[in-house]
Amino acid sequence: MTAGPTWEALDPVRGLSNHSSGKMGYAVAAAARKAGADVDLISGPTALSAPSGVRLIAVRSADEMMAAVQNGIDRCDIFIGVAAVADYRPAHAEESKIKKNDERVTLELVRNPDILSWVSAHHKRPFTVGFAAETNNPLEYARAKLASKNLDLIAVNHVSNQNNPFGSDQNQLVVISATDESDLGRKSKTQLAAELVGVIARKFHERHKTQNS
Ligand code: CTP
Numbered sequence: 001m002t003a004g005p006t007w008e009a010l011d012p013v014r015g016l017s018n019h020s021s022g023k024m025g026y027a028v029a030a031a032a033r034k035a036g037a038d039v040d041l042i043s044g045p046t047a048l049s050a051p052s053g054v055r056l057i058a059v060r061s062a063d064e065m066m067a068a069v070q071n072g073i074d075r076c077d078i079f080i081g082v083a084a085v086a087d088y089r090p091a092h093a094e095e096s097k098i099k100k101n102d103e104r105v106t107l108e109l110v111r112n113p114d115i116l117s118w119v120s121a122h123h124k125r126p127f128t129v130g131f132a133a134e135t136n137n138p139l140e141y142a143r144a145k146l147a148s149k150n151l152d153l154i155a156v157n158h159v160s161n162q163n164n165p166f167g168s169d170q171n172q173l174v175v176i177s178a179t180d181e182s183d184l185g186r187k188s189k190t191q192l193a194a195e196l197v198g199v200i201a202r203k204f205h206e207r208h209k210t211q212n213s
Contacts, residue, residue, distance in 0.1 A: 001029060002069065002083035002115060004044035007060045010107075011094040018084050019166035022046030024131075025082035027193035029054045035197050037078070042068045044083060062086055062112035069115055073122055078204055080129040081116040088112060120150040127204045132156040133165065142176050153177050153203060155196055165189075175199050 003025020009015040022043060029041040030051035039054045042065055050056035057072075059065045062085045069079075088109035098105075120128040130151045132142045135158075142156035155173045157165050163186065165171040172186035175196060184195050 001025065001032070001039065001080040002042045002044075002065055002085070003029065004046040005084050006044045006062045006065055006086045006112075008086045008089035008112075009061065009093040010090050011096065011098045013097055016086060016088075016090065017045075018086065020044070020046075020084035021167045022048050023167070023169065024165065024171055024189050024193070026051060027189040028080060028082055028196060031190075031193040031197040032078075032080070032200075034194075035201060040072050040076075042072070042083075062089065062115070066113050066115050066118065069119065073119065073126070074124060076126045078129070078200060079116075079119045079126045080131075080200070081119070082131050083115075084133070085115055086112055114149070116151070117149045127152050127200070127207060129200055130154045133159050135159050139174065139176070139181075142174070146176055146178065152207065153200060177203060 004022035005018045005020040007015045007017045026048050029039050033039050033051060033053045040057060041050060041054050042057045042059060044059060044065065057068050059068050065083060065085065089112050091108040091110045116130050128151050130145060130149055132145055132154055134141045134156060138156045138158040142154050146154045153175055155175050157171055157173055163172045169188055170186060171189050171192055173184045173192050175182050175184060184192055
């Protein structure tokens with residue numbers, strides 16, 4: 001699984017990132033471990049320590065996160081993408097600190113790879129779970145992402161003034177599959193993670209049963 005933000009360097013001391021604290025992803029990693037899974041947690045920079053029994057693979061950029069995911073894909077039955085991966089990175093990362101010479105500078109950004117889409121298109125496709133944080137029309141966008149990224153499940157939270165999950169210990173999640181949707185409500189990330197892992201395990205076994213029957 002992936003968690004946390006990514007850090008896209010501009011120069012050795014600066015970069016682009018986002019407000020993901022990693023708390024939701026680390027809670028999912030702990031819950032999956034508790035449920036008996038062997039967990040690789042590929043994480044961007046956070047202030048958190050790895051849950052006990054979970055293998056932490058620390059990365060910074062989306063490219064590094066992608067490389068770590070590609071490295072582990074062959075031994076992965078379930079992939080959960082919780083990371084807030086930067087969609088764009090600076091076209092050039094300077095090797096030395098950028099000096100303040102100009103009144104105005106323009107940043108050129110290039111698209112990062114979509115890690116989750118790469119996983120779901122892999123020939124050994126694991127059971128694939130995505131996350132989405134949306135400020136508008138969360139359910140519609142999440143249903144569209146479930147289809148466009150070819151996911152088994154997507155967990156969506158509505159980011160609003162009433163619910164800003166970034167850095168918080170609480171969150172509000174709805175879990176969507178092609179056939180059903182369940183609102184897990186608003187509660188602690190630890191509790192939500194346990195319930196989400198329960199849904200993932202149930203759906204994973206259902207898929208196995210259908211594939212083997
Ligand atoms: N994701 C990923 N690689 C990316 C971007 C996103 O693996 N380069 C994953 C996230 O980990 C999450 C899911 O895709 O599980 C949804 O991320 P989100 O940022 O909501 O979707 P985007 O595809 O980036 O769409 P948009 O930003 O346009 O809403």
